[in-house]
Amino acid sequence: MKRPLWQELLAGSGLALAVFLLLRGVDLLPLVLVAAVAWLLLRVVPLSGLGRRFAVVSPGEGGHASVTFDDVGGQDAAKKEMLEALDFLRHDDRVRQLGIRPLRGILLTGPPGTGKTLLAKAAAHYTNSVFIAASGSEFIEMYAGVGAQRVRELFRRARDEGRARGKNAVVFIDEIEVVAGRRGRHQSHLEYDQTLNQLLVEMDGISPEDDVRVLVIGATNRSDLIDEALLRPGRFDRVVKVELPDREGRRRILELHTRQKPLDESVDLDAVARETFGFSGAHLESLANEAAILAMRVGLSRIPQWAFLEAIDKVAMGEKLDRRPEPAERRRIAVHESGHALLSELLSPGSVARVTITSRGEALGYVRNAPRADQYLHTQDELERDLAICLAGALAEELLLGSRSTGAANDLEQALAIAHEMVRAGMSPLGVVDVDELPRATAQRAKSRIIAGAEARARRLLADRRPLLQAIAQELLVREAMTGDELRARIASAEAGASGARAEAAAAQAAGATGAEVARATFAAGEGAG
Numbered sequence: 001m002k003r004p005l006w007q008e009l010l011a012g013s014g015l016a017l018a019v020f021l022l023l024r025g026v027d028l029l030p031l032v033l034v035a036a037v038a039w040l041l042l043r044v045v046p047l048s049g050l051g052r053r054f055a056v057v058s059p060g061e062g063g064h065a066s067v068t069f070d071d072v073g074g075q076d077a078a079k080k081e082m083l084e085a086l087d088f089l090r091h092d093d094r095v096r097q098l099g100i101r102p103l104r105g106i107l108l109t110g111p112p113g114t115g116k117t118l119l120a121k122a123a124a125h126y127t128n129s130v131f132i133a134a135s136g137s138e139f140i141e142m143y144a145g146v147g148a149q150r151v152r153e154l155f156r157r158a159r160d161e162g163r164a165r166g167k168n169a170v171v172f173i174d175e176i177e178v179v180a181g182r183r184g185r186h187q188s189h190l191e192y193d194q195t196l197n198q199l200l201v202e203m204d205g206i207s208p209e210d211d212v213r214v215l216v217i218g219a220t221n222r223s224d225l226i227d228e229a230l231l232r233p234g235r236f237d238r239v240v241k242v243e244l245p246d247r248e249g250r251r252r253i254l255e256l257h258t259r260q261k262p263l264d265e266s267v268d269l270d271a272v273a274r275e276t277f278g279f280s281g282a283h284l285e286s287l288a289n290e291a292a293i294l295a296m297r298v299g300l301s302r303i304p305q306w307a308f309l310e311a312i313d314k315v316a317m318g319e320k321l322d323r324r325p326e327p328a329e330r331r332r333i334a335v336h337e338s339g340h341a342l343l344s345e346l347l348s349p350g351s352v353a354r355v356t357i358t359s360r361g362e363a364l365g366y367v368r369n370a371p372r373a374d375q376y377l378h379t380q381d382e383l384e385r386d387l388a389i390c391l392a393g394a395l396a397e398e399l400l401l402g403s404r405s406t407g408a409a410n411d412l413e414q415a416l417a418i419a420h421e422m423v424r425a426g427m428s429p430l431g432v433v434d435v436d437e438l439p440r441a442t443a444q445r446a447k448s449r450i451i452a453g454a455e456a457r458a459r460r461l462l463a464d465r466r467p468l469l470q471a472i473a474q475e476l477l478v479r480e481a482m483t484g485d486e487l488r489a490r491i492a493s494a495e496a497g498a499s500g501a502r503a504e505a506a507a508a509q510a511a512g513a514t515g516a517e518v519a520r521a522t523f524a525a526g527e528g529a530g
């Protein structure tokens with residue numbers, strides 16, 4: 001690579017000076033050391049980011065900036081709040097006339113993948129602004145002052161780009177909690193504090209008289225970590241919550257992500273939306289993509305409903321694994337999953353969508369629950385039921401195989417979390433307490449009592465249906481998976497057989513049958529449960 005002339009001249013003169021000084025007997029070692037340190041600083045610091053370019057996209061240039069609010073599914077409340085705020089930017093003259101302080105910042109908070117970045121891009125499009133994006137982690141370096149310098153650079157860049165294109169600018173900072181975390185919290189706090197201070201200075205500097213109006217949009221999953229100074233009016237004036245989508249939102253997001261995909265007539269996106277409680281927009285985008293991949297793998301030109309249902313498992317649990325456990329281990333997995341599935345149906349009929357012993361991601365087997373209405377509150381009964389279902393896998397192992405295994409570790413963690421929630425909600429014998437103030441042993445005892453109660457209930461229900469449990473496990477071993485309907489049909493016929501036999505036993509007793517005959521009839525009632 002050819003060097004510029006000034007560099008050649010500088011290098012030549014430096015060398016000549018060094019030779020001259022050496023000839024004069026001057027010790028050059030300290031000078032060489034200073035030069036080496038200076039060279040390192042100049043090389044390493046800019047490489048690590050002082051000169052880093054932030055991503056800039058302008059509306060009308062295609063790509064991401066062409067994202068509009070119509071491309072964001074669900075999130076109606078968030079969109080409405082943002083539109084209200086952005087109208088200030090669109091009607092600049094009226095805002096000036098009324099002497100309204102300009103809106104400087106909007107903070108989007110919510111779980112990952114819910115569309116915060118999309119909303120920020122749509123905001124840029126709506127206000128005809130250039131969109132400049134950076135992530136909080138890009139500002140943080142071990143070198144003092146670099147973060148603050150990068151914040152200055154980001155805002156300077158936003159103004160330059162806006163000016164060059166005759167537009168306003170939206171500065172989007174993702175993971176803003178990294179730069180805007182509470183001051184004094186970090187070990188290298190001076191660097192973090194300087195960066196945050198610079199951000200505050202830049203935001204305070206935004207004025208209605210600026211030729212380029214800058215709007216800062218921050219996004220975070222951890223609004224609890226944000227320094228209050230940033231949330232003060234005049235900085236992030238609006239805090240907009242971007243929640244996980246509800247059922248209607250999920251359907252709209254699925255529609256958006258299947259717009260360009262050929263769908264089979266069997267596809268019912270409403271049913272898919274019902275089955276995906278807890279999925280974020282990013283999960284749903286991935287689901288639509290996985291369904292298309294599955295269709296392609298089997299050579300279909302249109303995506304069928306089964307591909308969407310299969311993709312739900314894949315997105316929720318991970319890729320199917322080739323690993324095939326040893327026969328004894330497979331049997332244990334089948335027994336474990338049968339325990340969960342049977343108890344789930346007994347306590348909450350219609351709740352199982354699918355039970356399988358196919359390994360996916362971290363799970364050796366799993367029960368997928370059927371859709372239920374989106375729920376944001378849980379009653380004590382529901383929590384006790386969930387607790388019993390959680391424990392049923394380990395109990396089934398104990399009942400049919402004589403011992404538990406480490407496979408239940410996750411279930412137990414979940415059971416402890418539910419019990420903790422119950423203590424916190426005042427549903428334990430301790431009544432209403434501040435869990436954080438409780439001695440650990442007391443809290444632990446309360447949780448153990450709740451868990452023991454649920455365990456006794458689950459054990460009783462499973463022990464009463466031991467042959468049925470065995471039969472479900474056997475069927476899973478042979479077929480790998482059962483749908484909820486197949487499981488329910490099997491339970492219904494077993495329960496009908498059991499109640500018929502129980503009625504016969506009662507009738508025999510009433511008719512004065514011998515003890516042995518009654519015992520035989522009662523035994524048949526138990527067997528009938530299989």
Ligand code: ATP
Nearest residue numbers: 071072073112113114115116117118253281282285
């Ligand atoms: P993070 O907090 O992890 O940065 P985020 O909330 O910023 O996530 P986005 O980057 O906006 O999430 O979303 C990731 C992808 O998920 C988007 O590119 C889009 O494909 C999809 N997506 C998320 N939410 C929605 C939504 N509401 N409508 C349509 N697509 C969505």
